[in-house]
Structure formats: C-alpha cells, structure tokens
Amino acid sequence: SRNIRLAVIPGDGIGTEVVTEGLKVLEAVGVKIESTHYDLGATRYHATGETLSDEVLQELRGYDAILLGAIGDPSVPPGILERELLLRLRFELDHYVNLRPVKLFPGVETPLADTLPGDIDMVVVREGTESLYAGAGGVLRRGTPHEIATQESLNTAFGVERVVRYAFARAAERPRKKLTLVHKTNVLTYAGDLWQRTVNRIAPEFPEVTTDYQHIDAASMFFVNQPERFDVIVTDNLFGDIITDIGAAIAGGIGLAASGNINPDRTAPSMFEPVHGSAPDIAGQGKADPTATILSVAMMLDHLGLTEEAARVEQAVADDIVERLAGWAGRTTHEIGDDITARVSGGA
Amino acid sequence: SRNIRLAVIPGDGIGTEVVTEGLKVLEAVGVKIESTHYDLGATRYHATGETLSDEVLQELRGYDAILLGAIGDPSVPPGILERELLLRLRFELDHYVNLRPVKLFPGVETPLADTLPGDIDMVVVREGTESLYAGAGGVLRRGTPHEIATQESLNTAFGVERVVRYAFARAAERPRKKLTLVHKTNVLTYAGDLWQRTVNRIAPEFPEVTTDYQHIDAASMFFVNQPERFDVIVTDNLFGDIITDIGAAIAGGIGLAASGNINPDRTAPSMFEPVHGSAPDIAGQGKADPTATILSVAMMLDHLGLTEEAARVEQAVADDIVERLAGWAGRTTHEIGDDITARVSGGA
Ligand SMILES: CC(C)[C@H](C(=O)O)[C@@H](O)C(=O)O
Numbered sequence: 001s002r003n004i005r006l007a008v009i010p011g012d013g014i015g016t017e018v019v020t021e022g023l024k025v026l027e028a029v030g031v032k033i034e035s036t037h038y039d040l041g042a043t044r045y046h047a048t049g050e051t052l053s054d055e056v057l058q059e060l061r062g063y064d065a066i067l068l069g070a071i072g073d074p075s076v077p078p079g080i081l082e083r084e085l086l087l088r089l090r091f092e093l094d095h096y097v098n099l100r101p102v103k104l105f106p107g108v109e110t111p112l113a114d115t116l117p118g119d120i121d122m123v124v125v126r127e128g129t130e131s132l133y134a135g136a137g138g139v140l141r142r143g144t145p146h147e148i149a150t151q152e153s154l155n156t157a158f159g160v161e162r163v164v165r166y167a168f169a170r171a172a173e174r175p176r177k178k179l180t181l182v183h184k185t186n187v188l189t190y191a192g193d194l195w196q197r198t199v200n201r202i203a204p205e206f207p208e209v210t211t212d213y214q215h216i217d218a219a220s221m222f223f224v225n226q227p228e229r230f231d232v233i234v235t236d237n238l239f240g241d242i243i244t245d246i247g248a249a250i251a252g253g254i255g256l257a258a259s260g261n262i263n264p265d266r267t268a269p270s271m272f273e274p275v276h277g278s279a280p281d282i283a284g285q286g287k288a289d290p291t292a293t294i295l296s297v298a299m300m301l302d303h304l305g306l307t308e309e310a311a312r313v314e315q316a317v318a319d320d321i322v323e324r325l326a327g328w329a330g331r332t333t334h335e336i337g338d339d340i341t342a343r344v345s346g347g348a
Numbered sequence: 349s350r351n352i353r354l355a356v357i358p359g360d361g362i363g364t365e366v367v368t369e370g371l372k373v374l375e376a377v378g379v380k381i382e383s384t385h386y387d388l389g390a391t392r393y394h395a396t397g398e399t400l401s402d403e404v405l406q407e408l409r410g411y412d413a414i415l416l417g418a419i420g421d422p423s424v425p426p427g428i429l430e431r432e433l434l435l436r437l438r439f440e441l442d443h444y445v446n447l448r449p450v451k452l453f454p455g456v457e458t459p460l461a462d463t464l465p466g467d468i469d470m471v472v473v474r475e476g477t478e479s480l481y482a483g484a485g486g487v488l489r490r491g492t493p494h495e496i497a498t499q500e501s502l503n504t505a506f507g508v509e510r511v512v513r514y515a516f517a518r519a520a521e522r523p524r525k526k527l528t529l530v531h532k533t534n535v536l537t538y539a540g541d542l543w544q545r546t547v548n549r550i551a552p553e554f555p556e557v558t559t560d561y562q563h564i565d566a567a568s569m570f571f572v573n574q575p576e577r578f579d580v581i582v583t584d585n586l587f588g589d590i591i592t593d594i595g596a597a598i599a600g601g602i603g604l605a606a607s608g609n610i611n612p613d614r615t616a617p618s619m620f621e622p623v624h625g626s627a628p629d630i631a632g633q634g635k636a637d638p639t640a641t642i643l644s645v646a647m648m649l650d651h652l653g654l655t656e657e658a659a660r661v662e663q664a665v666a667d668d669i670v671e672r673l674a675g676w677a678g679r680t681t682h683e684i685g686d687d688i689t690a691r692v693s694g695g696a
C-alpha cells in the first residue's frame with residue numbers, strides 16, 4: 001500500500017512534546033508514513049506576522065491527514081491564532097464533524113464518586129463549521145461608555161442536517177443506539193428550532209435509534225451526576241466545546257481526551273488533535289501527558305481505514321493506563337510515549 | 349415596620365408545591381408579609397393565550413419582591429413561556445444580576461469524590477439582561493434546504509460594567525477576595541474583549557480583589573476537578589446558565605440551588621426562584637425538594653435588609669441537611685417544608 005502523507009503541525013507549548021510521542025507510536029504501529037512538519041503557531045506569528053497563508057492552506061489540502069498538537073500562547077492576543085489558524089483550518093477544510101469520544105478507561109481515576117468505566121462511554125458529535133464560531137459580529141464605539149459588541153450565531157439547514165445525519169449513523173452503529181440532541185431551544189429559539197426539526201425529520205430514516213433532547217444546562221449537570229444517560233450526543237459548536245471539556249474532566253482529565261476534526265465527505269484532509277490546549281505553564285518540562293495525542297493518532301488511523309492498527313494503539317493505551325493504576329505514575333512525556341510505543345511494537 | 353408586599357408566581361409543575369413550602373417558612377420567620385398570587389404560566393396561557401400582559405407587569409412593579417416557583421410545560425412550544433414570561437420579567441425589571449451561590453453544605457452528598465464542603469463555596473454573578481438572551485435573531489426560508497437561523501448576542505459597555513462592578517463588590521466582601529471572569533475571549537472576540545477590558549478597567553478600584561480569567565470550557569472542567577479554584581465568578585448570561593447547573597450538580601443537586609434575579613439599583617422588585625425547572629415528570633407527587641425555594645426565600649430576606657431572618661432560614665436549612673445525613677431521608681415536599689419551618693420557629 002502507498003505511503004500515508006501526513007502534515008504535522010506541532011504548534012505551541014506542549015504541542016511539540018506530545019506530537020513527538022504521537023509520531024513515535026505511529027511509526028511503531030508499522031504503517032508507511034511520509035510526514036512534513038509545518039511550524040505554524042505563535043513563534044511563526046511573532047517572526048513573520050503570518051498565521052496561515054493561502055499557500056500553506058493550499059498545500060495542506062494535498063495531505064491524507066493532519067496531526068495537530070496545540071495552538072495558542074499568552075504572548076499573542078486572544079483570538080488571533082485561534083481564529084486565523086486553528087478555526088480557519090477547521091472551517092476551510094470543512095471539518096463539520098468534531099468527534100470527541102468521552103470514555104472512562106478501566107483504571108483511570110475519575111473525579112466522580114461511585115462511577116464505573118461502563119457508566120461513561122459516549123461520543124460527542126460537535127458541529128465544527130457554524131454557530132458562534134463563524135466569527136460574525138462586531139463592535140461599535142469601542143472603549144467608550146456607549147460601546148456595543150455583538151456576536152452572531154449562524155446556522156444553516158445544510159450545516160445542521162449533515163452533522164445530524166452523521167450522528168444518527170454513529171448512534172446506529174453502537175449497542176445502545178441512543179442519540180441526544182443538546183441545545184438551548186427554549187432561549188435560542190431560531191437556531192434551536194432548526195436543530196430540533198432537523199433531528200425530528202431525519203429520525204425516521206434511523207428507526208432503530210432512540211432520540212432524546214436535553215438543554216445544555218441540564219446536560220452539563222447530567223454529565224456530572226448521571227453520565228450514563230448519554231450514548232451519542234449531537235450538538236452545536238459552542239455547546240460541544242463546553243460539554244467535551246466536562247467530558248474530559250469526568251473521564252479522567254484533559255490528558256486523555258482525543259478529538260478528530262472530520263471531513264466525512266473527504267473533500268479535504270481531516271485533522272486530529274488532543275482536546276487540551278498548549279498549556280504554556282508546563283511546556284518544555286516533560287510533564288504533559290501525550291496520551292490524548294496518541295489516542296488522536298488512533299482516531300486518525302481509524303479514519304484512514306487502518307482499523308486494525310487503530311485498535312492496536314487504543315489497546316496499548318488501555319493497557320498502559322491499567323499499569324498506571326498499579327503505581328507506575330510520575331512518568332515524563334517521553335516515558336509515557338516510550339511505554340505505549342513498546343506495547344504497540346509488541347515489546348511490552 | 350411595615351408589611352412586605354410580595355408577589356408570588358408559583359408557575360408550573362412542581363413550582364406550586366415548592367412555593368407553598370417557601371411561604372410557610374417565610375411566615376414562620378416572623379416578618380409581616382402581604383402576599384398576592386399571580387397564576388401566570390402554562391395553565392393561564394392555554395386558557396387565555398396570555399403569558400404576561402403589560403397590566404400585570406405594571407402591577408408587579410409595585411411589590412417589594414417576587415417569589416417565583418418554576419415556569420415551563422411540555423404542552424407549550426419551547427421558548428414561549430420562557431421568553432414571554434420568565435425572561436420578560438428578568439429583562440423588564442432590569443434584573444441585571446442573577447446571583448447564584450454554589451455552596452456545598454456539610455452533610456450533603458456531592459457526586460465528586462474526595463470533596464469537602466470548604467472546597468465548594470462560590471458565588472456566581474451571572475449577567476441577566478443581555479447577550480444571547482436578548483432574543484435577537486431570525487430565520488429565513490424556514491423548513492427548506494436553504495434555511496438559515498441566526499441568534500445574536502448583544503453586549504453593551506453599560507450592561508457589562510454594572511454587573512462587573514457588582515461582582516467586584518461581592519468579591520471584596522468575601523474572605524478570599526478573588527474574582528474570576530468566565531467567557532470565551534478566544535472565539536467570541538468582540539464580546540470577550542469588552543468583558544475583559546471592563547474587568548481590567550474596574551480592577552484598580554478594588555485593589556484588594558485578585559482577578560483571574562478562565563475560558564468557559566476550562567471553567568466547566570475545573571468545576572468538576574478543581575472547584576476550590578473559584579470564589580466569585582462573573583460571567584455572561586448564557587455561560588452563567590450553564591455553569592450554575594454544573595454548580596448545582598457538584599453542590600448536591602438541583603434540589604438545593606437557589607437564585608436571586610436582582611435589581612441592585614432597586615428601580616424595580618427583585619425576583620427569587622430556585623434554579624430548577626418545573627419538572628413535570630414528578631409534579632403533584634410530593635417528590636420535589638423545596639429546599640432550593642426556601643434558600644431563595646433566605647436570599648430574598650437578605651435583599652430586603654432582613655439579614656437576621658435570612659441567616660435564621662439558612663441555618664435551619666443547614667441543620668435540616670445534617671439531619672438528612674443521619675438517615676432522615678425520603679421525606680415528602682411538605683415534610684421537608686414542615687421540618688424547616690419548625691426549626692425556623694424554634695420548635696425543633
Ligand atoms: C482553542 C479553542 C479555539 C478551541 C475551541 O474552542 O474549539 C478549543 O477549546 C477546543 O475545544 O478545541
């Protein structure tokens with residue numbers, strides 16, 4: 001089989017550290033990879049003023065997939081790297097599915113009392129190209145007592161339908177076959193109505209899937225006190241952002257939370273990244289847990305049709321986590337990467 | 349002292365049940381109350397099509413305070429009662445502070461492992477009259493493949509400054525004196541910038557208060573795995589809605605979460621209500637916990653300057669909760685109300 005062409009964007013802070021380990025595991029799993037690094041992020045921005053040029057974006061379209069570490073640094077005003085680089089990639093490459101599993105691995109410590117691995121096993125399908133993330137809005141009379149600032153949530157039938165359909169298909173594949181729409185239909189009446197009508201309209205195409213609805217506030221509460229309520233969740237970009245961080249917390253922390261920015265139509269490469277940020281406070285110290293990136297690599301392998309390899313990486317992570325429980329904690333970023341790599345290559 | 353003129357809106361579902369107990373406690377605390385009931389909510393809406401008339405709104409302005417149970421019923425399309433009744437009251441009566449304490453009472457079971465009462469003791473100051481709750485937005489080509497639906501978040505310097513100033517004042521009164529702004533400045537750049545600049549500008553007026561910032565996604569995670577990070581939080585209407593439900597979950601459930609919709613300038617009556625909804629699934633069965641309403645009554649007494657009475661009600665609740673721990677569970681709505689009432693009147 002031909003080589004997989006991979007674009008790697010380590011990014012800022014701990015991004016570089018965790019991506020190194022992700023690539024180590026990828027190599028060990030035995031797929032042929034041809035990877036090119038792109039030094040996008042804060043350093044490049046400070047040196048050249050560039051966030052993401054049209055040329056680089058065009059080049060990125062030519063890859064089979066993108067692996068991203070983390071974007072963002074306190075030296076850059078909030079929003080610049082996020083909007084012009086990270087979100088631009090998600091929007092331009094039409095990553096309309098932001099896929100975020102929330103799964104408690106056996107052996108992982110959850111902050112929730114009396115919670116067993118089987119209680120937390122869901123997949124959040126977060127819409128990735130619309131809503132308040134569109135960047136619409138403006139400001140008038142900035143810095144004066146008469147300032148007004150607006151943000152607009154843009155939602156289309158086209159955009160909502162495709163992600164809802166994807167979520168139904170995921171739900172249909174899972175044992176529980178339950179899909180929960182999370183929104184705020186009682187306040188965001190226009191957008192909420194579009195989402196709810198879309199779910200209602202698609203539902204008959206998936207008669208085996210049970211559907212449910214929860215307001216974002218109630219859903220956030222249930223993540224904490226009844227996480228077993230959820231199987232597959234479909235939700236908008238902002239609500240998905242919030243709920244997947246709660247998901248990361250209950251499933252043992254942001255060090256384990258993987259994500260895929262998926263273009264299901266494959267008109268452009270999908271992009272895989274840990275849910276965590278660049279964590280400048282611990283960068284360069286070998287303290288970051290690369291597991292979230294390694295699990296994102298597993299999602300990438302799965303997306304590329306390498307299901308056996310994906311399963312092998314996921315199993316290696318699961319085994320490594322059980323080992324932690326047995327007191328093997330306190331490892332550096334490299335050590336965790338090495339241990340998982342050894343398991344993947346069959347050496348552990 | 350003159351009578352307190354109180355408007356009571358029991359509302360829908362369990363609203364009526366919990367308000368009955370709240371009033372019982374209020375009577376027992378020994379303040380002179382003159383209360384008038386308003387049958388606003390789903391029943392009135394179905395009978396007359398009326399949600400909140402200008403006349404009733406005008407009348408409500410004449411009271412010292414409003415006690416509200418819960419609004420909403422599945423028989424009414426989402427948004428109608430919320431927008432035309434509940435949110436209309438909050439907006440018209442200029443309840444720009446939606447005050448929601450998040451406090452773990454000793455004896456309450458929290459879903460978080462290894463968490464002690466002192467770890468969860470914060471106050472969320474949720475803005476109540478702006479942002480996505482303004483109801484701005486629209487829909488085009490509804491029900492067609494070309495539908496677009498928008499929601500607009502409206503934020504003003506006037507609106508943000510007053511609530512930020514209130515939050516600083518609250519923080520200055522508390523032992524830890526820490527104020528955390530929660531927003532999403534890296535994506536909602538216009539509104540986020542207004543909030544962050546406002547906090548920065550007011551901060552020098554409160555040199556004793558430490559300020560901090562967290563994105564809504566990170567804050568939601570920290571509510572679950574590091575709640576001790578927070579003292580006073582100031583945030584926008586939508587983020588405050590979400591985060592206070594997580595707060596309710598970690599502090600032992602929605603049955604204990606109180607709130608005040610406050611007009612600090614006292615140009616109109618403030619309104620006190622439990623954070624929970626009308627819970628139609630358990631309505632009429634005596635299953636609802638009236639404690640959230642009773643704690644909202646305590647907030648009301650405090651707002652009306654009756655601090656000794658407020659403290660007495662809060663203490664009665666605290667004592668009642670300790671009793672629960674001792675196995676005194678399984679009580680009906682009435683029984684809990686009676687028990688707290690007895691404590692308030694000194695009979696327990
Ligand atoms: C960095 C930020 C723009 C991003 C988001 O809000 O989507 C992050 O929080 C995430 O969840 O991937």
Ligand SMILES: CC(C)[C@H](C(=O)O)[C@@H](O)C(=O)O
Nearest residue numbers: 186187217420430434589623
């Ligand atoms: C019922 C609903 C409109 C309301 C809100 O979103 O503010 C509720 O969730 C609350 O928190 O009081």
